[in-house]
Amino acid sequence: xxxxxxxxxxxxxxxxxxxxxxxxxxxxxxxxxxxxxxxxxxxxxxxxxxxxxxxxxxxxxxxxxxxxxxxxxxxxxxxxxxx
Amino acid sequence: xxxxxxxxxxxxxxxxxxxxxxxxxxxxxxxxxxxxxxxxxxxxxxxxxxxxxxxxxxxxxxxxxxxxxxxxxxxxxxxxxxxxxxxxxxxxxxxxxxxxxxxxxxxxxxxxxxxxxxxxxxxxxxxxxxxxxxxxxxxxxxxxxxxxxxxxxxxxxxxxxxxxxxxxxxxxxxxxxxxxxxxxxxxxx
Numbered sequence: 398x399x400x401x402x403x404x405x406x407x408x409x410x411x412x413x414x415x416x417x418x419x420x421x422x423x424x425x426x427x428x429x430x431x432x433x434x435x436x437x438x439x440x441x442x443x444x445x446x447x448x449x450x451x452x453x454x455x456x457x458x459x460x461x462x463x464x465x466x467x468x469x470x471x472x473x474x475x476x477x478x479x480x
Numbered sequence: 481x482x483x484x485x486x487x488x489x490x491x492x493x494x495x496x497x498x499x500x501x502x503x504x505x506x507x508x509x510x511x512x513x514x515x516x517x518x519x520x521x522x523x524x525x526x527x528x529x530x531x532x533x534x535x536x537x538x539x540x541x542x543x544x545x546x547x548x549x550x551x552x553x554x555x556x557x558x559x560x561x562x563x564x565x566x567x568x569x570x571x572x573x574x575x576x577x578x579x580x581x582x583x584x585x586x587x588x589x590x591x592x593x594x595x596x597x598x599x600x601x602x603x604x605x606x607x608x609x610x611x612x613x614x615x616x617x618x619x620x621x622x623x624x625x626x627x628x629x630x631x632x633x634x635x636x637x638x639x640x641x642x643x644x645x646x647x648x649x650x651x652x653x654x655x656x657x658x659x660x661x662x663x664x665x666x667x668x669x
Contacts, residue, residue, distance in 0.1 A: 442498075462552045
């Protein structure tokens with residue numbers, strides 16, 4: 398799956414959890430879930446579960462540790478889908 | 481220098497913002513032991529958010545110490561010691577937890593040593609618009625001269641006086657209608 402397509406799906410996934418509209422409008426690869434979108438850290442778990450469902454992958458603890466930004470998350474999704 | 485972390489959970493918001501019974505939710509962030517404690521608790525919902533708040537407060541303390549952000553709630557191991565204290569273990573580092581549960585919120589602080597002298601206050605916030613301002617104003621009341629609160633790139637807040645960073649370690653937290661802060665006294669040495 399192309400990076401752009403993953404980011405698009407990820408945008409839909411994070412939408413219900415964002416608390417900073419401005420940050421969401423400008424969401425890009427560089428976006429940080431907590432600093433830019435002000436997502437509550439408890440909701441990061443929801444995002445991880447949603448990502449697993451949407452892309453039909455399993456996210457292990459080591460990967461989860463890095464999932465604070467769009468860039469890191471896209472990388473992990475690509476790795477898992479290609480594995 | 482001693483560090484501090486704190487965390488507040490608005491229980492009414494937690495009810496709607498997260499579904500702890502969602503498949504996978506507990507498994508991703510709690511150890512087997514913690515999951516068992518949650519499931520046999522008289523109030524599983526409250527137990528989930530107490531553990532979560534302990535992990536979050538300990539994580540904030542940890543980030544100040546190790547200067548690196550990550551998301552790994554499962555490796556912060558919670559142990560309840562009493563109805564107001566506990567311990568969180570991260571590898572071989574221990575964080576000392578004090579907590580308070582009211583009908584509306586859970587408030588937790590984590591420090592590197594037990595019984596550290598700290599200032600901490602939790603409060604109701606009427607609306608969410610100017611949360612940062614409200615919390616910073618409350619902190620100001622503990623100082624005779626003007627202070628500024630600035631966060632660094634890791635999101636760690638610091639207290640500045642006359643544009644100079646003070647050695648006091650500070651932690652701020654906000655969730656829904658509640659906010660809090662905690663800082664360590666006598667951290668100058």
